[in-house]
Amino acid sequence: MGSLIGCSADTRTSEMIEALQLEFMRNALVAGILVSLVCGVIGTLVVVNRIVFLAGGIAHAAYGGIGLAFFMGWPYVAGTTGFSLLAAGAMAAVTLKAKHRADAMVGVIWAVGMAAGVILLDLTPGYNVDLMSYLFGSILAVPVSDLWQMGLIGIGVIAIVTWYYNDFLAMSYDDEFARLRKVPVTFLYCLLLGMIAVTVVMIIRVVGLILVIALLTIPPFIAEKFTGSLRAMMVVSSALSCMFTLSGLWLSYSLNLTSGATIILVAAGGFVLSAFWGRLRAMRGFGMIRGTQSSE
Amino acid sequence: MAEIIIDVQGVWFAFNGHPVLQDVDLKVERGDFLVVIGPNGGGKTTLLKLMLGLLEPNRGTLSVFGRSPRKAVHRMGYVPQNVHINKTFPVSVLDVVLMGRLRTSSGWSRHSRQDRLAAQAALERLGVWALRDRRIGDLSGGQLQRVFIARALVSGPEVLFLDEAMASIDAQSRGDFYEALAELNQTVTIVAVSHDMMILSSHVKSVACVNRDLHYHGSGEITQEMLDAAYRCPVDLVAHGIPHRVLCRHEDQRDD
Numbered sequence: 001m002g003s004l005i006g007c008s009a010d011t012r013t014s015e016m017i018e019a020l021q022l023e024f025m026r027n028a029l030v031a032g033i034l035v036s037l038v039c040g041v042i043g044t045l046v047v048v049n050r051i052v053f054l055a056g057g058i059a060h061a062a063y064g065g066i067g068l069a070f071f072m073g074w075p076y077v078a079g080t081t082g083f084s085l086l087a088a089g090a091m092a093a094v095t096l097k098a099k100h101r102a103d104a105m106v107g108v109i110w111a112v113g114m115a116a117g118v119i120l121l122d123l124t125p126g127y128n129v130d131l132m133s134y135l136f137g138s139i140l141a142v143p144v145s146d147l148w149q150m151g152l153i154g155i156g157v158i159a160i161v162t163w164y165y166n167d168f169l170a171m172s173y174d175d176e177f178a179r180l181r182k183v184p185v186t187f188l189y190c191l192l193l194g195m196i197a198v199t200v201v202m203i204i205r206v207v208g209l210i211l212v213i214a215l216l217t218i219p220p221f222i223a224e225k226f227t228g229s230l231r232a233m234m235v236v237s238s239a240l241s242c243m244f245t246l247s248g249l250w251l252s253y254s255l256n257l258t259s260g261a262t263i264i265l266v267a268a269g270g271f272v273l274s275a276f277w278g279r280l281r282a283m284r285g286f287g288m289i290r291g292t293q294s295s296e
Numbered sequence: 297m298a299e300i301i302i303d304v305q306g307v308w309f310a311f312n313g314h315p316v317l318q319d320v321d322l323k324v325e326r327g328d329f330l331v332v333i334g335p336n337g338g339g340k341t342t343l344l345k346l347m348l349g350l351l352e353p354n355r356g357t358l359s360v361f362g363r364s365p366r367k368a369v370h371r372m373g374y375v376p377q378n379v380h381i382n383k384t385f386p387v388s389v390l391d392v393v394l395m396g397r398l399r400t401s402s403g404w405s406r407h408s409r410q411d412r413l414a415a416q417a418a419l420e421r422l423g424v425w426a427l428r429d430r431r432i433g434d435l436s437g438g439q440l441q442r443v444f445i446a447r448a449l450v451s452g453p454e455v456l457f458l459d460e461a462m463a464s465i466d467a468q469s470r471g472d473f474y475e476a477l478a479e480l481n482q483t484v485t486i487v488a489v490s491h492d493m494m495i496l497s498s499h500v501k502s503v504a505c506v507n508r509d510l511h512y513h514g515s516g517e518i519t520q521e522m523l524d525a526a527y528r529c530p531v532d533l534v535a536h537g538i539p540h541r542v543l544c545r546h547e548d549q550r551d552d
Contacts, residue, residue: 166398169387169391173387173395174376174381174395176376177376177447178395178398181451182398183399224384228429233386
């Protein structure tokens with residue numbers, strides 16, 4: 001970021017205005033903000049429930065859906081969403097019924113889903129989609145129709161999480177106690193995996209498989225340390241996610257780099273900074289506790 | 297005789313084919329302060345979870361307030377063994393206690409004004425209202441334990457189950473903690489599980505020893521026979537400094 005700040009303010013603003021006049025850049029910006037909002041909310045639930053691996057499994061299994069949709073000639077959204085929901089359902093069943101074997105089973109679904117997607121694309125006659133575009137996404141080529149879809153899914157996710165907020169909180173913190181309080185834990189768990197599946201499918205085409213996992217984990221992981229409630233963690237994760245996405249987009253535009261990968265590296269930079277900051281704070285906090293103890 | 301609120305009859309439970317509990321009978325009266333002791337792995341926690349309806353017995357019957365545990369669960373409070381789970385979780389003390397008020401109705405999971413007042417009352421009762429805005433991970437073991445008891449009490453239960461409640465409390469604060477429990481016991485039946493015999497204070501009204509099978513003793517005392525039966529080997533009874541009625545008194549000393 002140093003070189004960016006180094007160049008004169010005038011050229012920077014004019015470059016920015018120039019970029020914003022391009023429709024694809026405006027769409028990319030809106031897509032980035034929408035993706036950040038959803039990832040902040042869902043990612044927070046994924047991180048506090050420690051199901052990052054499961055979310056990764058669903059995201060990779062979605063590849064099978066992409067392959068299937070192209071092979072059968074189905075519309076992308078229907079085919080991929082259906083397939084991901086199936087994978088999420090299988091994972092929910094496995095993690096609820098056979099907890100001790102859950103991680104291995106998730107690994108199997110992860111790999112098989114992805115392999116099936118590749119083979120199905122191989123078998124699809126004629127034009128073949130570039131799988132790379134699904135790895136890093138194509139945020140610079142988001143059509144307006146996708147933005148509407150993302151907006152709707154975003155509203156749906158936020159509405160569901162608001163409605164069940166305290167139930168999700170109780171389930172994530174202590175599921176056994178939540179069960180005793182008649183919180184529908186199994187239903188909420190399946191609902192959460194379903195929401196992950198739907199959002200992953202929506203986001204994968206825009207920012208790619210790798211960025212989905214990065215945005216679901218890095219911002220919430222940073223936010224967890226500095227917030228006092230799940231709600232605050234969601235808001236801070238969304239804000240951080242926005243910051244990383246927008247600055248990453250800007251960097252990739254001005255340095256002519258792959259946007260998805262640049263966003264991830266910016267997020268990783270933020271993560272390293274936060275780790276240092278957290279350590280510094282902890283050291284200072286420790287000193288303070290010592291101080292009060294000795295003064296008592 | 298007081299009303300029997302928990303009735304365990306001939307309960308068997310096996311985990312992965314290994315018997316954990318064999319033919320256990322237990323009755324708990326309203327107003328009792330029962331402590332269940334026994335060695336680690338002896339089935340104490342299992343018995344507690346059976347009474348809470350978190351586990352189902354393989355054989356035998358179990359009723360709480362005359363109904364199956366699952367149907368009576370709203371009248372029970374539960375303080376789990378491990379209060380140190382999820383210490384990095386971003387949640388305040390007040391929000392943890394409010395979890396105890398969940399699902400009084402279906403629909404939006406919002407907390408009402410009554411929920412907040414009940415949470416305040418429970419935290420004040422346990423003397424930790426001042427900690428309400430602290431993050432849960434910043435509390436000491438004793439404070440955490442009080443917060444978790446507040447969470448169990450906030451729904452106004454008639455019976456309170458405590459699993460290894462002493463484990464996270466340092467020796468100095470145990471006295472206070474017993475006092476707090478004894479005060480609660482005036483209105484709430486208490487069933488506490490402990491592998492630590494130190495929990496037996498003068499406030500305890502009855503004791504049961506569990507090691508696959510159960511030995512019940514009608515008063516807050518342990519006899520050598522109970523221990524021998526429960527631990528399957530001779531165990532020395534050791535009393536510590538504070539004058540507790542842990543040991544059976546000799547007949548000639550009995551004066552109450």
